[in-house]
Amino acid sequence: MATLKELSKQNELLTGGHRLCSGCGIPPIVRLVLRAAGGPVVATTATGCLEVGTTIYPYTAWRIPWIHSAFENAAATISGIETAYKALKKKGKLPGGDKDIKFVAFGGDGGTYDIGIQALSGALERGHNFLYVCYDNGAYMNTGIQRSSATPFFSNTTTSPAGEVIVGKQEWRKDLTRIVAAHNIPYAAQASPHNWADLSKKAEKAMRIQGPTFMNVMSPCPLGWYTKPEDSIKWAKLSVDTCYWPLYEIEDGILKITYKPKEKKPLEEWLKPQGRFKHLLKPENRNLLEKFQARVDLEWQRLLDLDGKRI
Amino acid sequence: MAITMTKGQAGLTGNSAIAYAMKQINPDVCPAYPITPSTAVIEEFASYVADGDVTTELITVESEHSAMSACIGASAAGARVMTATSSQGLALMWEMLYIASGMRLPIILTDVNRALSAPINIHCDHSDSMGARDSGWIQLYSETVQEAYDNLIQAVRIAEDENVQLPIMVCLDGFITSHAIENITLLSDAEVQGFVGEYNAKTTLLDTDHPVTMGAMSLPDNYIDFKHQQSEAMARSKDTVLKVAEDFGKRFGRKYGLFETYRLEDADLAIVILNSAAGTTKVAVDELRKKGLKVGLLRPRLFRPFPFKELAEALKDKKAIAVLDRADSMNGFGGPLFNEFRSALYDAEKRPKVVSRIYGLGGRDYKVKDAVAVFEELKTIAETGRVDTLQKYITL
Structure with missing residues (x-):
């Protein structure tokens, strides 16, 4: 793996000057993933912040071939591109001669957990050679912070408001990484941009492996989390240190936790700075906070039980 | 295979x-x-x-x-x-x-x-x-x-x-x-x-x-x-x-154009119809021609883009036309084909009477007698110059 110094000297494949918010978790994730390709790479993006923020015509922030077609179909679109590559390579018709090209699809949690899960499942099952990266910021941020199936417990969103009677999102989030792993693909992982080395290592591995690979990456969103842009990476780190967002990988069926916090921080520390959980800190909602903590503990323990095992 | x-x-x-x-x-x-x-x-x-x-x-x-x-x-x-x-x-x-x-x-x-x-x-x-x-x-x-x-x-x-x-x-x-x-x-x-x-x-x-x-x-x-x-x-x-x-x-050696016409040139009455039902209609045209009725058919091949000028040119001298749609626009105003043909004929000098007939939805048979009945209706329209029923379902 490249050192941080080496990485800093490489050309950015996603340039600055795009229109994503300051403090957005997406650009560092995309840059680290694209660097991991180590050669020609073609990307597609589901409709969402990344697409809107990087390509307002006539501008583009992409220095690689890139396509957006719709919201729910990034995995199907990349299936077509990767298959065209196979077909044209076979016929000796690749532009610029024979070469090894990597294929990446990016989608947010709305475009992946919810509307895109069918296309993702299909593409994983068919075994296309591509990496799917989900940047999970926990809601439909592009359309104004609506609840998705990735939204954290009790989070306040515009469609799961913290009301007088119903206090935020009532359902636990979908465990997409494990759903993806259940497709028995060669590699699936969770990562976070604060740990660039772990993220890069996983992306490099995912790119190197033949067949479908998947990364679910925590992506802070100052707009939807009601946090300060300059603190994003700090809150990404805390999501991991509280074990809300464990870093792990499943390679050839073996689960491995890639980072275990020395001291597991109380969930409250991660929730407190985020406006979306403000209501959870009220004394009358103490029980909800406890319920949330208990569920995080349960999920973490479940993962610890599986660590190093074939799942 | x-x-x-x-x-x-x-x-x-x-x-x-x-x-x-x-x-x-x-x-x-x-x-x-x-x-x-x-x-x-x-x-x-x-x-x-x-x-x-x-x-x-x-x-x-x-x-x-x-x-x-x-x-x-x-x-x-x-x-x-x-x-x-x-x-x-x-x-x-x-x-x-x-x-x-x-x-x-x-x-x-x-x-x-x-x-x-x-x-x-x-x-x-x-x-x-x-x-x-x-x-x-x-x-x-x-x-x-x-x-x-x-x-x-x-x-x-x-x-x-x-x-x-x-x-x-x-x-x-x-x-x-x-x-x-x-x-x-x-x-x-x-x-x-x-x-x-x-x-x-x-x-x-x-x-x-x-x-x-x-x-x-x-x-x-x-x-x-x-x-x-x-x-x-x-x-x-x-x-x-x-x-x-x-x-x-x-x-x-096989010739194709924007549309096919069948005994249309000297016809007074015409049916416009897509795809396989045109074959059935051609049989009806032949039967009625034998009886001396000047009937013909136009079958569009290219629907998008809609070649409105050529289609209008082919139909502008007809007295009465029935556009048969195997689909309904659910607009209370006839099928999609009908609407576009009628619009294309708006600029014709002697605007033909154009009616909408919706047939054969969900595979309902469209028979020679159905086409004959439409031509007979057109004959009445041409003779009276009056359209009583602008649009309706047939083959019911």
Whole structure:
């Protein structure tokens, strides 16, 4: 793996000057993933912040071939591109001669957990050679912070408001990484941009492996989390240190936790700075906070039980 | 799938003929999902792939939405791409149809026409392709198995023409044409290959040395300009359809145009009708001609773009016209074909009387007597100069 110094000297494949918010978790994730390709790479993006923020015509922030077609179909679109590559390579018709090209699809949690899960499942099952990266910021941020199936417990969103009677999102989030792993693909992982080395290592591995690979990456969103842009990476780190967002990988069926916090921080520390959980800190909602903590503990323990095992 | 041929002739169903044309075209990528009545196209093509008769990469996707999405990805990557579907499948693709055309990708699709739910029905009508009529796809309709085969081969050249660069849909009637065996004349593989030529996309995602951004966000300062260009390309494609048909006729002897007319020239009364039902109508025309009634038929082949000038020219001197739709616009004002024909005739000096008759939905039989009854109605309209019923359902 490249050192941080080496990485800093490489050309950015996603340039600055795009229109994503300051403090957005997406650009560092995309840059680290694209660097991991180590050669020609073609990307597609589901409709969402990344697409809107990087390509307002006539501008583009992409220095690689890139396509957006719709919201729910990034995995199907990349299936077509990767298959065209196979077909044209076979016929000796690749532009610029024979070469090894990597294929990446990016989608947010709305475009992946919810509307895109069918296309993702299909593409994983068919075994296309591509990496799917989900940047999970926990809601439909592009359309104004609506609840998705990735939204954290009790989070306040515009469609799961913290009301007088119903206090935020009532359902636990979908465990997409494990759903993806259940497709028995060669590699699936969770990562976070604060740990660039772990993220890069996983992306490099995912790119190197033949067949479908998947990364679910925590992506802070100052707009939807009601946090300060300059603190994003700090809150990404805390999501991991509280074990809300464990870093792990499943390679050839073996689960491995890639980072275990020395001291597991109380969930409250991660929730407190985020406006979306403000209501959870009220004394009358103490029980909800406890319920949330208990569920995080349960999920973490479940993962610890599986660590190093074939799942 | 072995095809038994005698002197270039073979008895084939519509689906087999489409699959065979696809084999001869040998596209780079074929994303596909099964749906009645077009399933056999994909099944037979899958056999060609499995037997090594083609070099095509088949992607057996998990839905039609993903089929069209994969078509878009593959086409944007520079591949020649074909697929087939029907009914709900085309409806599920609807979102992606607009994106395929908006991105100017020359994808080739066979639509085996079938009714849309509800109620669910697997038989023929044109509500599926009529629902996609404004999606920016060129649409060719086919009366027979022979024409479906010939249309698909021509479709490749039309879509990929540098003046066009638009996706194209070849439509044929579900079951009536897709499952009926017809003796047709096939071209040789070399003839098909020579006709369609090799596809070399100008811009592709796989040219990593020259990266392009496709599908960018376009706001009020550009969006309408892209749509304007697309609209102009669609209008231009009419000439390409004619040019390609002319070359096809020259090479292989079968002539095609924008539409077919049958005993229309001196007719006073005319039926306009798409696809297989035109055959039934021709029998009625012959029967009534024998009785001295001046009747004729016009069968559109190209519906998108709509060649309104040529169609109006062919019909402007008629006294009464019935436009028969195998689909309803559910607008209380007749079928989609009717509305466009009536509009096209608005500028005619002696505006013919034009009525809408909706027939055969969900595979209801359309018989010679139904066509005869329509002509008899037209006769009354022509004699009285009065239209009592502008639009109604027949074959009830």
